[in-house]
Amino acid sequence: MTETVDQRLRSAWTPASAEAAALPPHAVRWLTRRLGPLEPGAPVAPDTAFAVPDSRLPDAARTALADVVGASYLRLGPAERLGRAGGLSYVDLLRRRYPGVLPVPDAVVSPADPGEVQRVLDVCVAHGVGVVPFGGGTSVVGGVAALRGECEAVVTLDLERLDRLVSVDPVSRLAVFEAGVRGPDAERMLAAHGLTLGHVPQSFERATLGGFAATRSAGQASSGYGRFEDMVQGVHLATPAGSWRLGVAPASAAGPDLRALALGSEGTLGVLTEVTVRVRPLPTRERYEGVVLDGFQRATDAVRLLAQHGLLADVTRISDESETAVSLALKGGFTTAALRRYLAARGVREPCLLILGWHGRAPQRRRARALLRAAGAVSLGRAAGQAWRHGRFHGPRQRDALLDLGVCVETLETATHWSRLGELYEAVSTALRDSLGDPVVMCHVSHAYETGASLYFTVLTPRDPHDPFGQWERAKRAAGDAITEGGLGTITHHHAVGTDHAPYLRSEIGDVGVAVLAAAKRATDPTGVLNPGKLGL
Ligand SMILES: Cc1cc2nc3c(=O)[nH]c(=O)nc-3n(C[C@H](O)[C@H](O)[C@H](O)COP(=O)(O)OP(=O)(O)OC[C@H]3O[C@@H](n4cnc5c(N)ncnc54)[C@H](O)[C@@H]3O)c2cc1C
Known part of the structure; x- marks a missing residue:
């Protein structure tokens, strides 16, 4: 724990990236020419601007959690709790500039290994405390918001100490990692064996392997290496119903693929503690x-x-x-x-x-x-x-600089089959333009498949200083409606569901799909402590 999450969230994207976080003068000139007058302001607010309620974690739960992880890894201070109150969407960043009520957890607990994760869950079930798994905290869909659901209190379970490479099997080209390992660390550890994972999303520098698996992430090199779910061969989850290991062979016909249920479960069915991934030789050229x-x-x-x-x-x-x-x-x-x-x-x-x-x-x-x-x-x-x-990796680093200038900057993504790609592109572009006036709307395809592709939109427009949240919420809703109307595309190709996309999930997976997810939740998390409110569960 050398840096606090507070620093991670609010300063440059990585400690070494402060320079890349600044906007060059010609970029500022171009923005003001294209977007018109901007109203700089609303700097990131200091901690003191936020009301952090007293922790509601019951005394008995405090004692039991401290017994499991040690007192120094159960943190109750306002700064640590505030630092994990959200992810990194545009709305999350706005919340740091226009202080209001944040979903602050009652404590931050950092177990040392998979065994401690299981014991933390057992304590939380016994005391009716909600648990929000937290990897890199880079969710852009509200995935790490510390919502309480029906629970009296909620803790954020930070996986930062699960940072080890457990084993490498060069013959089978497999590696087992603990879930809190971040992208660059995974690559560094594999490079020592002449291997690579090849998963490089734009959030690579901060996000974790557990987070990639929990959200079915897709990296910039997905065309060659596949989506993260294609790389995962096995998972180990801690669940309130007990430990759950999946994936014993490269392929199997032993009923439905339950690994696929764990992948994309966004912390609602269990906490991923270990991930077994397919690795490849480092490319020579x-x-x-x-x-x-x-x-x-x-x-x-x-x-x-x-x-x-x-x-x-x-x-x-x-x-x-x-x-x-x-x-x-x-x-x-x-x-x-x-x-x-x-x-x-x-x-x-x-x-x-x-x-x-x-x-x-x-x-x-x-x-x-x-x-x-x-x-x-x-x-x-x-x-x-x-x-x-x-x-x-410059984009993420420059978001704060754009916000300082008074720009509304956000991205959204979807996917569909080739025959409907043009229609989806037009529908989303039109929805964004109609709801935002004269924004810059940009798009790229970075994940292509035999049958279709994703579309990734970036929007730049002057921020409405009087209604910054409503401005983006309306645009996002218009885009979401355009995507889901007539089943044109998926509500998310790789950003996941969290809270933001939850209202659209039923239209994509149907009533039966929602019932299947709820049943899986009842099986692994009968008292509903895991990540309340995410995936609509
Ligand atoms: C600037 C920026 C760029 C991005 N670019 C990409 C991109 O190119 N491709 C892409 O796929 N995504 C991208 N994302 C989205 C985000 O980085 C991914 O969703 C990533 O997979 C999240 O990893 P994380 O470790 O930060 O997870 P977190 O944000 O900490 O968590 C995400 C969700 O997974 C759950 N979770 C986390 N760890 C675990 C665990 N061990 N067990 C169970 N549940 C867990 C959390 O509770 C939460 O619901 C980007 C985000 C930002 C801010």
């Missing part, structure tokens, strides 16, 4: 490059062909015209103007940037290039790919 296609429809068609011919690069990410224009504008200067002329001369009127990151796989790369050439792609070479790679 990586090559990132950029190409440009004319128009989003043509660009997504090209990515569909790559997917359907098994030629997706490990990282395959195509930006629409708007996202491409913004990234070019933010580079600024002569290069951009020259590039536009170069592309126009080659018949590209609406440039859409496609980034391809290859981890080895030279034969596929050659075939993919031929396919893209036939689709009219213009190569920008390696510099464009390297530039994207260099800045791949």
Whole structure:
């Protein structure tokens, strides 16, 4: 526990990233030109601006929890509790700037190992105390909000001390990790064995393997390495009904795949304490490059062909015209103007940037290039790919700087089948534009499959200083309605459900689906202490 969560949430994204968190002057100029007058203000409020209620954790539960984890790992101080009162969505960040009532836990408890996690749960069940599992706290859907549900008190169960690589089986290419291991640490530990996991979401620097599994995360290299759920071979959960281990073989026909029930359960069915993942040899060569296609429809068609011919690069990410224009504008200067002329001369009127990151796989790369050439792609070479790679984690770090400027900045994501992708793209873009006036709406496809793809939208608009929460809530609702209307797409491709998407879950999985989840919950958590209110449970 070298840094408090409070620091983690409010200062730069990682201690080393303060520089990358600032917006360069030309970016600020572009924003004010494009968005119009902004009203900077509403800085992050100090702790003293928040009313932190006294802990309601009963004395008997306090004593029992301290017996399990040791007194120093049961924290009741306001700063520690406030630091875990939410995740990192735009609304979470706003709450730190417009102080109101936050869902503050009654205590933070940090067990040392899977055995202690089980004993913490046993204590919480015995005393009717709610338990919110907390990995990196990067949820953007309200997943770590310390809601009480029917419980008298609620504790946040921080998995930070479950930070070990338990074992590596290089023959089977498997590694067992404790659930609190963060992305960079997992890669560092595997690299010592010449291995990699290859799971690199934009929240990589902070998020944990348990969090990835609990939310069915998808990383930037999902086209090559798969979604996190594809990597998970086994899980160990602590549940109020007892310890639960799943996954003894690479494949099985022993009834429904219960691993799949644990993955995406968002802390409502149990606490993941260990995750067994498939690992791969570290690539000996990586090559990132950029190409440009004319128009989003043509660009997504090209990515569909790559997917359907098994030629997706490990990282395959195509930006629409708007996202491409913004990234070019933010580079600024002569290069951009020259590039536009170069592309126009080659018949590209609406440039859409496609980034391809290859981890080895030279034969596929050659075939993919031929396919893209036939689709009219213009190569920008390696510099464009390297530039994207260099800045791949800058977005999260710059959100606070944008908020300081008075910008409303948020993302949302969905997915559908190829035949409906254009319709979904138009529906969500229109919903966001109609509800926000004249925002910048950008989109990219970064997860493609044989049958369809995800769409990831980013919105920038001047923040309404009088109603900052309502402004985004209306836009998000409009987008959610557009997505779910007629089953056009999924309410979430990888951000999960939490509280924010819970109202839409029934429309996606149906009444029977909701009943199945509730029944699973009754089986593993009969008294309902686990993560109240998430997944609508
Ligand atoms: C800037 C930014 C960028 C992001 N980019 C991506 C991206 O590229 N891809 C992507 O998939 N997601 C992304 N996310 C969303 C988020 O990072 C993921 O959902 C991630 O998987 C959460 O991991 P975490 O360890 O932070 O989990 P937390 O936020 O701590 O928890 C998420 C949920 O899982 C539960 N949980 C956590 N650990 C456990 C456990 N051990 N057992 C049971 N339940 C648990 C929590 O209770 C909560 O409901 C991004 C978020 C931010 C803020």
